[in-house]
Amino acid sequence: MSGPPVREGPTGTGRGAITPDGCAVELYARLSAGSEPEVIGPVLRPGASVLELGCGAGRVTHPLVELGFAVTGVDESAQMLERVRGARTVRSPIETLDLGEERFDAVVPGSFLVRTGDHRLREGLLGTCRRYVKADGLVLIQREGPGCHSGLPREREDHAAGCTIRILSAEPVGDGVDEVRAEYVFEDARWTQTFRSRELTVERFEAYPEEAGLAVDRCPTPDGVRVLARPGQIRGNSDRGLAGR
Incomplete structure (x- = not known):
């Protein structure tokens, strides 16, 4: 298999391997899962099959495996996937993933990938979901x-990992996209990452999954950071309950 495609905009610095999208492998192996497993776990049935897109070094994968879910982790980086334990791994770009006729109880795209500055990547991500x-x-x-x-x-502080995460700047680069600079500081190491991201209104965010054939359902937590979507037709704003958030 050829190497992952080089993405426009992302860069990263710091020790160890840096993936083509600017992610440092050792950094993502250190960062904690935060509250994500506590958000994802309760909305799934016991033992559910989970397809995690952009799993990286297993930051969220490992807690989901410990909760008893059957996780398939997908990432472009072989070096990231080498860090994943207890889950099936597949090396592939998300947008061209080919798992034949397999289907999963839940699909979990990693991080804030839906906000990518590249329309093709976002459409590919949601199409794969x-x-x-x-x-x-x-x-x-x-x-x-x-x-x-x-x-x-x-x-903000990632206390579990012993890391200070700083978002330093977000400079417009056109078409509603910002180039964001981030810094991750540990006592013994420092990494930086630059990536392109698009701010989304609630209405614009909801439109993207709908265009891919996913009906936005609800937010499982009050902060609205995670949103549930299901295959099928849109049922109307009163059922989705997101428009006022």
Whole structure:
């Protein structure tokens, strides 16, 4: 298999291997899963099959495996996948993933990939979600709302990992896309990452899954960061309950 495609915009610095999308392998092996397993786990049936798209070094994969889910992790980077334990792994770009007739109880695209600045990548991501989710399954999409690129610089602590995460700047590069610079500081190491991201209104966010044949359902937590979507037709704003968030 040839190497992963080089993405426009992403870069990264720091020790160890850096993937073509600017992610440092050792960094993502260190970062904690945060609250994601506690959000994802309760909406799935016990032992559910999960397709995790952009699993990286297993930050979320490993807790999901520990919760008893059958996880298939997909990533472009062989070096990332070498860090994954307890799950089946598939090396592939998300948008061209080929798993034949397999379908999953849940599809979980990693991080905030839906906000990519590249329309083709976003359409490919959501198309893959729709293609591999079962008819009665669900897709858990992660999002950030308006204002996520304002008030910079700002920082937060990943206490479990012992890391300070700083979003340093977000500079417009055209078509509603910002080039975002981030820094990750540990006592013994520092990494940076630059990537392109698009701020999304609620209405624009909801439109993207719908265009891929996924009906936005609800937010499982009050912060609205994770959104559930299901295959099928849209039932109307009153049923989805997101428009006012």
